[in-house]
Amino acid sequence: MNTQSHISSTPIPSLKWVFSKPSRALAFGLGSGLAPIAPGTAGTLWAWAVFLLGGFFLSTAQFAWVIGAGLVFGCWICGQVSEELGKKDFGGIVWDEIIAFWLVLVIIMPTTLWMQILAFALFRFFDAIKPGPIGMIDRHFKHLEINGDTSPSDSKKILWRGFGIIADDLAAAFFTIITIALLHIILSYLS
Numbered sequence: 001m002n003t004q005s006h007i008s009s010t011p012i013p014s015l016k017w018v019f020s021k022p023s024r025a026l027a028f029g030l031g032s033g034l035a036p037i038a039p040g041t042a043g044t045l046w047a048w049a050v051f052l053l054g055g056f057f058l059s060t061a062q063f064a065w066v067i068g069a070g071l072v073f074g075c076w077i078c079g080q081v082s083e084e085l086g087k088k089d090f091g092g093i094v095w096d097e098i099i100a101f102w103l104v105l106v107i108i109m110p111t112t113l114w115m116q117i118l119a120f121a122l123f124r125f126f127d128a129i130k131p132g133p134i135g136m137i138d139r140h141f142k143h144l145e146i147n148g149d150t151s152p153s154d155s156k157k158i159l160w161r162g163f164g165i166i167a168d169d170l171a172a173a174f175f176t177i178i179t180i181a182l183l184h185i186i187l188s189y190l191s
Contacts, residue, residue: 011085013092024075026095027081033092041124043094048120055109062107070099071166081160083153088142089165097127100169104176117182122179126172134175140169163167 011017018028028034035042054063074095081093104119111119130138141164153161 011019013085013090023077024081024084027093028075029094029098033094038095039092040097040127043097044101044120044124044127046094047098048105048116050098051102051109058110060106063075063102067099067102067106070095070102074099074166075159075162077162078165079153079158079160082161082165084157088161093165096166096169099166100127100173103170103173107177108180118183119176119180122176123172126175127169130172134168134171137171141165141167 004125013028013034015031018031018034025031029043029046032042033039040087051063054066058066078093080096082088082090085093092110101120101123102144104123105116108115108119126134129144
């Protein structure tokens with residue numbers, strides 16, 4: 001298969017395409033990743049809403065298990081859907097934002113709405129701008145694959161690609177949590 005035929009056969013995600021497979025629906029955050037502007041922000045907002053709703057049904061420990069399973073399963077989902085799209089990290093794949101923001105929320109909750117808004121803003125900042133180590137992680141995984149390789153990937157490559165998609169969002173979550181913790185320490189010290 002040459003590069004031209006691979007590019008022409010790359011699907012353009014639509015609502016119908018996304019909901020034709022459970023893995024696509026999850027990868028695209030049940031359609032939130034189809035947002036025409038800032039799909040990562042839309043996916044993070046969706047994650048926030050689902051987390052708040054889930055709080056009525058799940059304990060913190062149960063949500064932590066959901067996040068752990070979602071992280072492991074998400075490596076396969078993100079890798080497989082990016083394989084189907086023929087792109088390393090398609091912007092509409094938002095499962096990485098969902099899992100990473102759930103991690104932030106499970107650690108900081110219960111907290112005020114203002115702290116949740118701050119967590120959202122910090123996470124989106126770190127995920128979009130990718131300062132320092134976050135950008136290094138993102139670039140590392142994007143440059144691992146051979147450019148122009150159009151051959152189908154094996155399971156190991158799909159899982160590794162999926163982990164690469166998720167890794168920078170986990171780093172953004174880590175920096176969000178650290179920033180909130182430092183802010184909490186500073187405010188406690190000042191009061």
